[in-house]
Amino acid sequence: MTAYTTRSAGFARKAVGRIAAWFLLPLLLVLLWWASSLSSGNYYMTPPNEIATTFGEVWTAEAVSTDVLPSVARLLSGFAIAAVLGTVLGMALGLSPRLRALTEPVLEFFRAIPPPVLVPLLMLLIGVNTSMKLAVIISGCVWPILLNTIEGVRAVDPVLTDTCRCYGIRGRRWLTTLVLRSASPQIMAGLRQGLSIAIILMVISEMFASNSGLGYAIQEFQRSFAIPEMWTGIVLLGLLGVVLSVLFGLVERRVLAWYHGMRAAHRAG
Amino acid sequence: MLEVTGLQKIYRDREREVEAVRDLTFQLTEGELACLVGPSGCGKTTLLKCIAGLMEPTSGTVELAGRSVTGPPPDMAVVFQEYGRSLFPWLTVQGNIELPLKEKKLPKKRRGELVAESLEAVGLSGSARAYPWQLSGGMQQRVAIARAIAYEPRVLLMDEPFAAVDAQTRADLEDLIRDLWNRFDMTVLFVTHDIDEAVYLGQRVLVLSSSPTVVQDDVSINLPSVRDQLTTRSDARFTELRTRIYSEIQNAKHTSAAAK
Ligand SMILES: Nc1ncnc2c1ncn2[C@@H]1O[C@H](COP(=O)(O)OP(=O)(O)OP(=O)(O)O)[C@@H](O)[C@H]1O
Ligand SMILES: [Mg+2]
Numbered sequence: 001m002t003a004y005t006t007r008s009a010g011f012a013r014k015a016v017g018r019i020a021a022w023f024l025l026p027l028l029l030v031l032l033w034w035a036s037s038l039s040s041g042n043y044y045m046t047p048p049n050e051i052a053t054t055f056g057e058v059w060t061a062e063a064v065s066t067d068v069l070p071s072v073a074r075l076l077s078g079f080a081i082a083a084v085l086g087t088v089l090g091m092a093l094g095l096s097p098r099l100r101a102l103t104e105p106v107l108e109f110f111r112a113i114p115p116p117v118l119v120p121l122l123m124l125l126i127g128v129n130t131s132m133k134l135a136v137i138i139s140g141c142v143w144p145i146l147l148n149t150i151e152g153v154r155a156v157d158p159v160l161t162d163t164c165r166c167y168g169i170r171g172r173r174w175l176t177t178l179v180l181r182s183a184s185p186q187i188m189a190g191l192r193q194g195l196s197i198a199i200i201l202m203v204i205s206e207m208f209a210s211n212s213g214l215g216y217a218i219q220e221f222q223r224s225f226a227i228p229e230m231w232t233g234i235v236l237l238g239l240l241g242v243v244l245s246v247l248f249g250l251v252e253r254r255v256l257a258w259y260h261g262m263r264a265a266h267r268a269g
Numbered sequence: 270m271l272e273v274t275g276l277q278k279i280y281r282d283r284e285r286e287v288e289a290v291r292d293l294t295f296q297l298t299e300g301e302l303a304c305l306v307g308p309s310g311c312g313k314t315t316l317l318k319c320i321a322g323l324m325e326p327t328s329g330t331v332e333l334a335g336r337s338v339t340g341p342p343p344d345m346a347v348v349f350q351e352y353g354r355s356l357f358p359w360l361t362v363q364g365n366i367e368l369p370l371k372e373k374k375l376p377k378k379r380r381g382e383l384v385a386e387s388l389e390a391v392g393l394s395g396s397a398r399a400y401p402w403q404l405s406g407g408m409q410q411r412v413a414i415a416r417a418i419a420y421e422p423r424v425l426l427m428d429e430p431f432a433a434v435d436a437q438t439r440a441d442l443e444d445l446i447r448d449l450w451n452r453f454d455m456t457v458l459f460v461t462h463d464i465d466e467a468v469y470l471g472q473r474v475l476v477l478s479s480s481p482t483v484v485q486d487d488v489s490i491n492l493p494s495v496r497d498q499l500t501t502r503s504d505a506r507f508t509e510l511r512t513r514i515y516s517e518i519q520n521a522k523h524t525s526a527a528a529k
Contacts, residue, residue, distance in 0.1 A: 159354040162323050165340075166347045167369035167420065177368065181359045258359040262402040 046228040051235060054228040059236060063217075071214040072240065074130060075202040078137030082198070083191055086142045090149025090187075091179060100150070111147070115140030115201055119208045128210070136205040141194035148190025152183025185259050188252050195248055199241055214240075270299040270456055271320065271424065276329035278315050289315040291481035293329070302450050302457040304467035307477030307485075308518065313460045314350055316477075317426050320458070321347050333424070346422035348430045350460075352413040356401040362388070363397040366416045373420075387419035390445055392438075407434035414442065418449055428460045440498050443470055447496060464518070468492075468510045469501060476514055478521040486517045 030048050037045040046054075059068070093100050119136055126132040156179060164170070164178050180187075206215030218233035220226075253260070276293040279286050290312035297303050307313050318324040320331050322341040331338040333345075346369075349355040356365050363384055370380045388394050391411035401409050410433050417425060427446075431439045447470060450457050461467050467474045468490055476486040492506055501507055 157354050159349055159351045160357065162318075162321075162347075163349065163355045165323060166321055166345065167372065168341065168343060169368060169372050173368075173372060177357065177360070181357070184359075258400060258402075261400060262358050265402045 044227055046231050050228050051231045055232040055235065058229050058232045067212055067217045068214055068236070070212060071202055071206065074133050075137065075198055078134045078202070079141060079195055079198040081134065082138045082142040082194055083145055085138065086145025086190065086194070087149050087187055090146045091153055091175070091183070094150040094153025094183070095179070111143045116204050119205060123208065133202070133205040133210070137198050137201045140201045141197040144193035144197065145187070145190040148186045148193075149183060152186030153179055155186070156182045185256055188256055192248060192252070195244060196241070199237075199244070203237065270301070270334060271297040271458070272332040273316075273320065274330050274332070276316065276319060276331065277327045278312065278319060278324070279327045288481050292483050295475055295484055295487065297456055297458065300454050300456055301473065302447070302459070302471055303473045303475060304471035305458060305460045305475045305477065306462060306464055306467045306514065306518070307482070308479045308522065309462060311477050311479050312482045313477065314428055317347070317428050317458070317460060321345060321426055342424070344423040346417035346420045346425050348413050348417045348427040350428040350432070352410040352430070352433070353401070353406065355413055356409060358400065358402055361398050361400055362393065362404070362412050365401065365412060366419050369416065369420050383419040383421070387415035390418065390449070391415045392441065407438060410434060411442070421453065422455065424456045426458050429462065431461070431466070444498065446470060464511050464514050465502070468507060468514065469496060474514060476517045476521070485521045486514070488514060
């Protein structure tokens with residue numbers, strides 16, 4: 001009983017410690033920012049307290065629904081389409097050496113093109129609309145998903161492949177129970193990279209040609225020298241990144257519970 | 270039932286060729302329990318994979334019930350030597366055993382019974398919900414065995430299935446295999462490097478030579494069909510048989526050394 005309470009107390013202390021560690025660096029950075037903005041008096045370096053007060057004024061419910069939510073919706077749909085596309089194509093390419101040999105040079109070519117340079121081209125081809133922004137997001141974030149999926153599928157343990165063959169596991173069950181699951185750690189790694197690229201491309205697509213959206217708003221503030229407002233946009237973007245990353249982490253923890261458990265077991269043994 | 274004729278397997282890659290087995294010929298009759306012994310690296314796993322249709326022989330044929338084996342035949346279960354890697358780490362023990370049964374389209378109730386029975390048989394009733402990586406090596410091996418027996422195969426191939434278990438569990442599992450083989454009409458080919466185990470389990474022991482591999486000897490085990498860890502192992506015939514097989518293997522080493 002005492003052992004239990006001390007253990008749970010230790011656990012709580014650890015949790016508090018972890019949360020404190022989490023916030024320590026952000027807090028320090030804010031303080032540093034504050035000190036330097038006050039001492040320099042530079043017009044472009046808005047002190048954090050001013051950014052905080054402006055934040056509430058700029059991002060009202062209306063602004064959020066006209067600028068933020070559509071951006072986030074485009075981001076998420078672009079990412080989702082890329083995720084499906086990358087995983088499905090990646091499985092096909094990973095499973096077929098012939099298909100891989102055929103497409104490899106083309107894949108390398110497209111992968112080498114930085115997605116932002118495609119924006120003007122896509123604007124010409126598709127026009128300035130939602131489809132074009134989605135296309136920008138997809139064209140950038142599909143690559144890490146695709147390539148990681150290919151690697152994951154190729155790395156399926158041959159003993160498991162033999163096990164499936166010998167027990168007659170094929171078709172859909174083979175695809176979902178063997179191939180998809182065993183590639184899932186790499187697929188998740190690809191998705192994580194893809195997600196951060198998607199955020200960048202969401203902003204870029206809106207900066208080029210748009211009349212709404214988070215990227216557009218930030219750029220507009222900058223053009224009209226509304227510097228504190230611009231900063232609030234940047235902060236909002238950062239927060240969006242943090243939230244998405246935390247959510248992604250939650251999903252990953254569930255999907256890859258077996259993987260993390262297995263790795264911990266191997267480390268311990 | 271199972272006919273292996275002139276089986277040869279040469280592994281080829283860019284740099285070199287390895288002749289894993291040279292010329293294997295033997296037959297198993299329906300319902301037989303045969304053990305395969307041979308020195309490490311002599312090609313036991315290679316032979317098993319060819320029989321299981323997982324690998325194509327370089328020359329020679331494998332026939333099962335009169336039909337040439339070109340892919341994994343139905344009704345055959347294999348317990349792989351790499352038992353740990355043959356379990357799906359994202360499925361629980363229960364999920365691992367159930368997966369082949371789902372593919373067989375057995376109803377849920379029947380699947381549950383088979384899972385429970387097979388786990389009970391290998392002494393792991395309490396571990397159905399555990400993941401393979403939460404179990405010890407010996408327990409994982411027993412899960413792989415449970416999966417094979419739950420499949421109710423007509424032919425069971427086992428590749429050193431007891432390598433990672435302690436002596437007591439090993440004895441229990443040996444009796445389990447004999448019991449299952451007695452109860453269900455299975456043909457069993459059991460690979461081991463343990464001569465005592467081969468003699469205790471088998472009706473027949475095939476001795477492979479070291480590489481280049483041929484069947485060195487085919488020993489019929491004339492022990493009573495009801496076997497018991499204590500009395501069988503102290504039987505004079507048991508000792509005689511194991512001595513014979515042991516010297517065969519020693520011979521095999523010398524001849525192959527002389528050949529080189
Ligand atoms: N995939 C492979 N590629 C090349 N050589 C291989 C391959 N698999 C096995 N070999 C070689 O074939 C020979 C026989 O291997 P095999 O695994 O069949 O032996 P084994 O009798 O099962 O050995 P052990 O008792 O150690 O399990 C060995 O010399 C091995 O190096
Ligand atoms: Mg082997």
